[in-house]
Amino acid sequence: MLWNAIKTSLHGAIPESEFGLWIKPLECRRHDDGVLELVGPDRFFCAWVEDRYLGLIRTKAAELGEITDVRLQAAATPPLRFESGKGGQLKLPGVTSAGPRLRSLHPAFTFEQFMVGESNLLARSACQALATGDATFGNCLFMNSTTGLGKSHLTQAVVHQVLRSAPSTRLHYLTAQQFSAEMVKGIRTNAMEQFSKKYINDCDMLLVEDVHTLTGKTKTQEELNTILDYLIKSGRRVILTSALPPTKLAGIDDDFRSRMTSGLVTGIESPDYETRARIIRHKLQMHGLGADEDLVGFMAESLQGDVRRMESAIIGIKAKSCLLGAPPDLGMVREVVYGLIGSRADITGEAIRELIGRQFRVSIEDLCSRSRKRSITFPRQLAMYLTRKYTTKSLADIGSLYNRDHSTVLYAIKTITKDMSQQTTVRQQVELLSAKLKN
Numbered sequence: 116m117l118w119n120a121i122k123t124s125l126h127g128a129i130p131e132s133e134f135g136l137w138i139k140p141l142e143c144r145r146h147d148d149g150v151l152e153l154v155g156p157d158r159f160f161c162a163w164v165e166d167r168y169l170g171l172i173r174t175k176a177a178e179l180g181e182i183t184d185v186r187l188q189a190a191a192t193p194p195l196r197f198e199s200g201k202g203g204q205l206k207l208p209g210v211t212s213a214g215p216r217l218r219s220l221h222p223a224f225t226f227e228q229f230m231v232g233e234s235n236l237l238a239r240s241a242c243q244a245l246a247t248g249d250a251t252f253g254n255c256l257f258m259n260s261t262t263g264l265g266k267s268h269l270t271q272a273v274v275h276q277v278l279r280s281a282p283s284t285r286l287h288y289l290t291a292q293q294f295s296a297e298m299v300k301g302i303r304t305n306a307m308e309q310f311s312k313k314y315i316n317d318c319d320m321l322l323v324e325d326v327h328t329l330t331g332k333t334k335t336q337e338e339l340n341t342i343l344d345y346l347i348k349s350g351r352r353v354i355l356t357s358a359l360p361p362t363k364l365a366g367i368d369d370d371f372r373s374r375m376t377s378g379l380v381t382g383i384e385s386p387d388y389e390t391r392a393r394i395i396r397h398k399l400q401m402h403g404l405g406a407d408e409d410l411v412g413f414m415a416e417s418l419q420g421d422v423r424r425m426e427s428a429i430i431g432i433k434a435k436s437c438l439l440g441a442p443p444d445l446g447m448v449r450e451v452v453y454g455l456i457g458s459r460a461d462i463t464g465e466a467i468r469e470l471i472g473r474q475f476r477v478s479i480e481d482l483c484s485r486s487r488k489r490s491i492t493f494p495r496q497l498a499m500y501l502t503r504k505y506t507t508k509s510l511a512d513i514g515s516l517y518n519r520d521h522s523t524v525l526y527a528i529k530t531i532t533k534d535m536s537q538q539t540t541v542r543q544q545v546e547l548l549s550a551k552l553k554n
């Protein structure tokens with residue numbers, strides 16, 4: 116009863132999609148002596164809930180009942196090398212104190228959910244090889260990229276796979292900040308021997324995220340350097356991620372930098388159009404939204420770089436679609452996307468018409484004429500497509516700029532979207548014209 120009341124209260128406090136994903140599956144195992152014990156499907160699930168929602172659950176529980184503590188436990192039996200500690204903490208057997216929790220794993224950060232393209236192919240292949248123990252790419256990988264391009268996703272995909280296929284692997288996955296904090300604690304509590312043992316003797320695989328944050332932390336760099344030296348030389352597997360490429364890492368000791376980059380160094384680039392379309396299509400489907408190609412094309416064209424923005428747009432579209440009780444259409448998608456990237460009030464339909472006329476050496480009279488010559492229809496269609504993309508004009512308003520009705524504009528947008536996905540030259544022209552417009 117109490118847990119149901121808490122859930123109802125939580126329902127109003129967090130987005131529907133998060134509630135369905137993370138709160139609904141929790142069940143109440145026990146409720147007595149002021150303690151509420153909840154059970155989640157597995158330890159990664161619990162670690163995720165603990166990181167993000169346990170504080171809120173505790174607050175609600177205290178508001179609604181005489182609850183002094185809320186505990187979270189995993190229902191599944193943990194694999195061989197891991198034991199579930201108090202409050203769902205995850206520890207390696209034998210490491211009883213001072214060890215930080217394993218970084219929680221996002222259940223969807225798996226290889227299956229990672230869309231591959233030219234921009235991330237090498238990183239994905241290297242991670243897959245490391246996960247299966249294949250030595251093709253060596254045993255040490257340094258992966259760097261700007262934000263939101265999949266470093267954590269790939270790193271966690273390795274962890275998921277290793278835990279699934281070889282659960283007895285002694286694996287440590289943590290951020291450089293966690294490593295640093297644990298080391299400082301080790302020094303303070305005279306437990307450095309145990310610390311070194313954990314990472315040197317009891318470690319088959321070490322994954323450290325965000326090594327760029329070690330800038331200026333000489334003692335941590337020294338310690339990690341010694342550990343890496345041992346692990347790499349003894350053939351253990353190592354994955355390091357960084358927001359900066361090795362050459363841009365300031366405040367990092369040369370010896371340490373050279374050790375970290377002694378194996379394969381690969382950057383993940385911003386995804387190209389095809390990869391963006393693949394990611395968006397996949398994520399729309401994951402959210403139960405139909406992947407209409409017009410919408411995918413528009414989103415892939417507008418949302419470049421950081422994949423988180425694509426995810427954020429999809430969540431926004433889903434919310435809007437639920438609210439309006441209608442499937443997403445181009446208007447809805449444009450509104451959400453513009454909310455994220457900002458629409459440009461200074462780009463007008465007339466300015467686009469002029470630019471297109473100049474670029475293709477076609478007069479405005481010709482663009483507005485009934486001519487069906489390819490040398491005129493193509494720039495006209497492009498102009499209509501760009502006007503839809505960069506202004507908030509309706510289809511009918513765009514049509515009136517070219518002496519056409521709304522169905523011709525719709526046809527033009529569909530044609531250009533399709534051509535962009537099939538013909539590189541069309542896409543390049545759209546990108547070039549977009550860049551000119553924005554300048």
Ligand SMILES: Nc1ncnc2c1ncn2[C@@H]1O[C@H](COP(=O)(O)OP(=O)(O)OP(=O)(O)O)[C@@H](O)[C@H]1O
Nearest residue numbers: 228229230261262263264265266267268394422423
């Ligand atoms: N190729 C891809 N296919 C599917 N999802 C992706 C892809 N690349 C990134 N994502 C998604 O984008 C989001 C951000 O990815 P991730 O957290 O791995 O980025 P990051 O590079 O570690 O960023 P940061 O440097 O900010 O930590 C995640 O939800 C991830 O699933």
